[in-house]
Amino acid sequence: MPSMARDETSKYTDLLPDGKARQFTLVMDAKSVITRPSGEQKLDRPGFCEIRGLAWSGRGAISRVEVSTDGGGSWTDAEIEGPRYAKSFTRFRSPWRWDGRRHVLMSRATDDTGYVQPTLAALLEARGRATIYHNNRIKAWEVHESGEVTNVEA
Amino acid sequence: MSRRSGLIPAALIVVAGAAIAAESERTGLGHQATAEELGAAGYTVFPDGKGLPQGQGTAREGKAVYQQFCAACHGRSAQGEDAAALVGGRGSLTSERPRKTVESYWPYATTLWDYIRRSMPYESPGSLTNDEIYGVVAHFLDLMNLVGEDDVLDRESLPKVEMPNRDGFVPDDRPDTGG
Numbered sequence: 001m002p003s004m005a006r007d008e009t010s011k012y013t014d015l016l017p018d019g020k021a022r023q024f025t026l027v028m029d030a031k032s033v034i035t036r037p038s039g040e041q042k043l044d045r046p047g048f049c050e051i052r053g054l055a056w057s058g059r060g061a062i063s064r065v066e067v068s069t070d071g072g073g074s075w076t077d078a079e080i081e082g083p084r085y086a087k088s089f090t091r092f093r094s095p096w097r098w099d100g101r102r103h104v105l106m107s108r109a110t111d112d113t114g115y116v117q118p119t120l121a122a123l124l125e126a127r128g129r130a131t132i133y134h135n136n137r138i139k140a141w142e143v144h145e146s147g148e149v150t151n152v153e154a
Numbered sequence: 155m156s157r158r159s160g161l162i163p164a165a166l167i168v169v170a171g172a173a174i175a176a177e178s179e180r181t182g183l184g185h186q187a188t189a190e191e192l193g194a195a196g197y198t199v200f201p202d203g204k205g206l207p208q209g210q211g212t213a214r215e216g217k218a219v220y221q222q223f224c225a226a227c228h229g230r231s232a233q234g235e236d237a238a239a240l241v242g243g244r245g246s247l248t249s250e251r252p253r254k255t256v257e258s259y260w261p262y263a264t265t266l267w268d269y270i271r272r273s274m275p276y277e278s279p280g281s282l283t284n285d286e287i288y289g290v291v292a293h294f295l296d297l298m299n300l301v302g303e304d305d306v307l308d309r310e311s312l313p314k315v316e317m318p319n320r321d322g323f324v325p326d327d328r329p330d331t332g333g
Contacts, residue, residue: 006269019248118331
């Protein structure tokens with residue numbers, strides 16, 4: 001029997017809307033984040049800007065990463081750089097030409113189980129608001145006309 | 155999942171031990187942990203009481219210990235202040251703002267004993283005697299109306315205390331989003 005230590009019982013458990021809590025939620029589902037451009041960075045001028053980031057999954061290796069520059073309206077496959085290992089940071093990149101206008105950048109990872117990183121709305125629908133760990137929702141950054149990049153929930 | 159999480163730490167300890175031995179040979183730094191050192195750090199208290207030491211305490215005794223060592227951070231009656239609330243929140247888990255406390259959320263009382271010995275008081279973990287820890291745990295359980303003020307808690311009686319949310323857990327059935 002597990003020791004049911006403090007973090008096992010009160011942290012790595014996810015409370016659901018019906019009052020029951022998932023137990024031993026140790027695995028992180030597929031997740032990704034754009035690291036450039038990202039919050040607190042600033043684009044100097046319109047023109048070529050390579051989008052770069054990291055993706056990972058607790059269930060396997062990353063098989064695909066898509067990038068959106070219009071807030072999830074359309075998606076482009078990013079190039080995945082090696083090495084690709086299970087549960088490991090995996091680099092991705094995607095060429096982009098910034099036109100100087102406002103954009104919302106997002107990345108969406110898929111792992112080799114076929115699992116696709118969800119939207120925040122999908123997570124809230126499935127889990128409610130009481131879970132704390134394992135927030136792997138699609139992350140968005142807002143690029144302003146000034147070139148400043150800020151955190152945004154899109 | 156539950157079976158795995160019980161096995162992995164044991165495997166890690168064996169691997170780490172081997173790595174430390176190899177490293178000390180190469181660099182002359184560190185040493186293999188002695189049985190005494192492992193005894194001081196390698197304890198674990200299980201829900202069935204395995205690992206609980208001798209000793210005993212009551213809520214009446216533990217209240218004074220609580221006021222001296224715990225109340226400054228956890229509040230006069232463990233309602234939470236700078237540090238987490240230990241009591242309250244029962245019935246709130248299905249609400250818009252669930253309050254996850256030891257009382258409302260933790261499935262086993264033995265976890266309190268294990269965590270206090272491991273990590274509390276914040277400035278000097280390990281400084282309380284076993285009797286003081288039994289007493290403080292009894293005080294919390296008294297505040298939760300789970301034991302009486304003069305009930306004696308020890309390695310036999312503590313595992314028998316049934317926490318309110320004992321059956322509040324389900325296996326991890328993720329992935330729960332289709333993506």
